[in-house]
Amino acid sequence: MNGRLLIANRGEIAVRIVRAAHELGLTSIVVHSEADTESLAVQLADEAVCIGPAQAAKSYLNIDAILTAARDSHADAVHPGYGFLSENAEFARRVEAAGMVFVGPDAGLIERMGNKSEARATAMAAGVPVVPGSPGPVVGIDEATSVAGDVGYPLLIKAAAGGGGRGIRTARNESELREQLPLAQAEARAAFGDDSVYLERYIERARHIEVQILADGERAVHLFERECSLQRRRQKVFEEAPSPALSEQARQQLCESAVALAEHVGYRAAGTLEYLYDDDSGEFFFIEMNTRIQVEHPVTEMITGIDLVREMIRIALGQGLSLQQADIQRRGWAVEMRLNAEDPDKGFFPSPGRVEKLIWPTGPGIRIDSLLYEGYRMPPYYDSMVAKLIVWDETREAALKRAARALDEFCLEGFTTTAGLHRRLLDDPAIQRGDFHTGSLEVWLETQSQALSQAQSQPRSSSVEEAS
């Protein structure tokens, strides 16, 4: 073991992992595409290896090219980041087969938790509640209508191999189910090479709350929850920790169920269990597990003071879990605002460009995880997220005020980002009250755009409450 960590990712998460590697005394090796030779991760890493053309399929998703780079650079371990190959069981298997450590769970677990219907069955076996639905994949329409009779409408038809919000259709009644089922199956086959779909009750006014865990194969601990209900097209926009919705008792039940599931499967890595939480009934339901580090992990780091990326590398290198549950305390409140290179006033159309001027907010409680620097020209081939602005303060109210202060200090010239959208969200009374669910943001955006087109010159005001 020479302490050489290869980072098979790009963007802000590659930067994040480089930093953790250096703090652990490891040599960082970043792989990159031809479009990313000027990236911040490449500049900060000890070594960089070009693995192919701009298109992700030919570089960041090219297992052979990454393994060749890992072998040639004598890497001991490979960190996959998020997205790309991070939940690809074949990649994990081949990294290990090549004699290197995969920073994540073993391939068998990635497969098991990556298949939604299997993950669901696993959760049920561990005693974790799941959303009422079909026990496994449904094949024919007769089976589907019979399940629907038990579960009730509205229903979600979900691709078993789906994820990240993709491969989901809704059916509000039997005729919609008859129409949507074959479409969902065809779509699943085309998108994921597997036409298995399953049915789940559609809980319309649910919150998305997830629990962060760390585990070493024998023992698991939780690092409390994150609230990620503010989403657009099932993509998270604004996250916070803890959740404003949970009582201490509910929090404890939720977090303990996550630990139980992780220990039930002998999980060994950092991971996140996602739940739907029904505000009215106080019920929570497991929906899926992400077997990787997540975009929004910094809010957990801010309230616990624990560096998740360093911990997951330590666990992967066989150093075990150093934390006891009692060591993990939370303090204060943290929010994360995803800054995407998109124009919210033009339907979130991507706005790539060159960073002409950049001033980050600084001062107490502010953290920036970003791939940007002045003079950087953003390649148009990848995700539009360019920065995460993370803000901590002692209370939620103070954190939201500090977040507004941070956005007011932020200055970026060269292209449009979603910073302005976040600034408007922070002024919204419903957001300030923590009163929202997974459908709220889209309604809010719709109301905003109508207000914008009706009265271009007049001051706008709207809230989630008015809109819903």
Place this chain on the structure above:
Amino acid sequence: MSQHIQQAPFPGVFYRRPSPDADPFVEPGSSVDVNTTIGLLEVMKQFVEVKAEAAGKVQEVRADDEQVLEAGDDILVIDTSGEGA
């Protein structure tokens, strides 16, 4: 003969087909109207339909399938001399 050279409106990856197995949107000789889809441009994981800017016949397709284009790179040439005939 009058021509319209259509260029990429923004940088991205150009696709000549709606999906990998499908036929190209247009071939040399295809007739296009303003707003006929001639390809897709992928920018930051969003796919945007590229519409013909002039009516006429496609004379030449200059961008390959899956080619990386900069804003202003040529996509195709439309022969507009027959327009209105």
